[in-house]
Amino acid sequence: MEFFNSNIYKPFLLTGFPGLEDSHPVISILFCALYPIALMGNTTILVFIQVEESLHAPMYLFLSMLAASDLGLCAATLSTLLKLFWFDILEIDFACLIQMFFIHVFSLMKSGILLTMAFERYVAISNPLRYTTILTNSTIAKTDIIKLSCSDHRMNSSYGLIILLTTFGVDSVLILLSYLKILVTVLGIASREEQFKALNTCVSHICAVLLVYIPIMDLGHLSVTTSNSASARLIASLLTGVPGLEDFQIWISIPFSFMCLLAVTGNGLVMAVVAWDRSLHEPMYLSLAMLALNDVLLCTVTVPKMLLIFWQGPSPSTFPACLTQMFFVHALFLSESAVLLAMAFDRYVAICAHLHYATLLTGSLISKVGLALVARSVVVVIPGVLLILRLYFCRSNVIRHTYCENMGIAKLACNSIAPNSIYGLTAALLTTGLDFVLISLSYWLILRTVFRLPSREAWMKAFGTCGAHICVILIFYTLAFFSFFTHRFGNHVPRHTLILLANLYLLVPPIMNPIVYGVKTKEIRV
Known part of the structure; x- marks a missing residue:
């Protein structure tokens, strides 16, 4: 041979x-x-x-x-x-x-x-x-x-x-x-x-x-082929936008453009204020700056392509570029969930162990938490990318969505996507789901501590420090879980509703976070 x-x-x-x-x-x-x-x-x-x-x-x-x-x-x-x-x-x-x-x-x-x-x-x-x-x-x-x-x-x-x-x-x-x-x-x-x-x-x-x-970032020089058949791999995909609403996409782009501008401006201002004002260099506000940075990156990864589809119609995307967008969308979503968990821990320590706040939540710990958040997101998302690479594509290359996401790509495959579905569900439950459980636990402990305080004024003061964070958590997890479960189990939900929900759960939290914290947090509002 x-x-x-x-x-x-x-x-x-x-x-x-x-x-x-x-x-x-x-x-x-x-x-x-x-x-x-x-x-x-x-x-x-x-x-x-x-x-x-x-x-x-x-x-x-x-x-x-x-x-x-x-x-x-x-x-x-x-x-x-x-x-x-x-x-x-x-x-x-x-x-x-x-x-x-x-x-x-x-x-x-x-x-x-x-x-x-x-x-x-x-x-x-x-x-x-x-x-x-x-x-x-x-x-x-x-x-x-x-x-x-x-x-x-x-x-x-x-x-x-x-x-x-x-x-x-x-x-x-x-x-x-x-x-x-x-x-x-x-x-x-x-x-x-x-x-x-x-x-x-x-x-x-x-x-x-x-x-x-x-x-x-474009990864355009990587063409994905197989040893058996040139058509067995997805060379390029075609993102079509919101199915059934193609004639209205130019109008849909108007609120989405405004939302993106609002999200980037608001979160940019939050980062600038926290960086500029030395009195805000505390764990709570540094975590808020991390959240703002994550939101800006999430808008940057998804919105430009989305608006291009709304303005010009279906947009082709190379397979590696699609995988790259998928990687960053899921990684940034996971990191946002983790930042919310870190902020809940900050509130728990501030209320339940306030005497140890300065010694527990140091600048060194905050930087290590930031590194851990990035590492967790990368480690969890990479296997999902590798599971996509094992698939064979011999059908349509049309993705009826505004951005590339895990199951949207996987459903184009000809072979079994059961491992992709199982891993996606397991990863979501063990990351976002576990984050939500731990956040709920921290607030249960906070409530137990607050109700032991002697005066109603002390109650209101303690709850006031948590109000903004609770609002952000409810917005983020309500949209995320609703979109997640309707995508997997909502067989009778119209497709355009699912796609609009998927876009809203990526855009609404980045818009609301700076607004909520600007209204609820006196130091940032001033």
């Missing part, structure tokens, strides 16, 4: 930009202008850091690694681009695999270097006294070698997506966690000037991270 298929040596044909073949010479001008800028800029950084001994510090050594990675990425791609644009040399033989290898190697190296740069900023700001002992030249060298040694990826459909989640995905989560820790540390600094100085050292790295990870 031959180890390699002989067909692999037949040349591949690269076509360039589909539909823009006649414009390739013009497009090449832009690429030719960008390449010297990238080449000279990154080479200058490398030479400058090498020559200037004062720049032989971890931050600048990581920057030089990033510059070297960028040079490698340009070298691996530009020659093929120019041959295609200028000379119409479309055939590429075994060199195609070599190019694929180096593109993914340098891309993964770049992601890893950005992660180490985030870690460097975390140590510099959160542990400055240990900076020189943690980040030695030996540590930096080992970090680069390890990242390079893990970059040999033989990509196929499922493996490629798993690699993406466990490299770029994990790197992006760890970068986010680093900056959450940095933010907690900065908010603890007494001087406003020192806060701005600390954050200013992170601005360039944040810009670089956004430039790398925002294009990756």
Whole structure:
């Protein structure tokens, strides 16, 4: 038996930009202008850091690694681009695999270097006294070698997506966690000037991270195929919006646009007020800021695509992009439930163990809770994504919804979706359901404590601190459970009602949270 298929040596044909073949010479001008800028800029950084001994510090050594990675990425791609644009040399033989290898190697190296740069900023700001002992030249060298040694990826459909989640995905989560820790540390600094100085050292790295990870979010370069049949996997899906109300979707978009604007503005103001006012740097308000950030992210993940469907009609979405949206929708929903649980625990400690409030709920504990929330969401949602990848799709690719969600994708499959349904129900009960039980338990203990207070005035004061949180909990869990159970057991509920409910339970809580807390919380209202 031959180890390699002989067909692999037949040349591949690269076509360039589909539909823009006649414009390739013009497009090449832009690429030719960008390449010297990238080449000279990154080479200058490398030479400058090498020559200037004062720049032989971890931050600048990581920057030089990033510059070297960028040079490698340009070298691996530009020659093929120019041959295609200028000379119409479309055939590429075994060199195609070599190019694929180096593109993914340098891309993964770049992601890893950005992660180490985030870690460097975390140590510099959160542990400055240990900076020189943690980040030695030996540590930096080992970090680069390890990242390079893990970059040999033989990509196929499922493996490629798993690699993406466990490299770029994990790197992006760890970068986010680093900056959450940095933010907690900065908010603890007494001087406003020192806060701005600390954050200013992170601005360039944040810009670089956004430039790398925002294009990756589309995941358009991952095509999902199977070894048996090209039609067995869902290459792209078509989101149709609200079934039965297609003629009214342009009108439906008006309240949804207003709701999104209100949610983003309200939660943005809550985050700004909590960050700016040092008197609000307490567990209750830091948890509220986490909730606001989660709500903004949830609107960002779902509403733009939803409005595009409402305005332009059914919208195609690549399978990897659909999976990515599904991942973030469910992960953010789970994290919102967990933040509400953390806020209920805060109220329990404040009322039932108020003498230990300052010692129990420290800034360190709040940051650890934030990390745990992100970790729980990722760990719970990833198996759902992997269960989708095992499915075979041989029917329609039309998803009658405004966004990609777990069961909406699974129902298009030809094989059994029982494991998906069972895992989805189990995960929901053990996360959101358990959160609700623990929140109910905490408020039962709070009620028992409050009713033991001697005066009615003390009762009202204690309940006043919980009023906003109780309203938010009722809004969130009522909509969530109603939508969840009607989707699974409401066979006679009209489809458009289910879809509208699914959209409302993602949009109404982000709108109501800042309104409720703004009205009920005197410190934020002032």
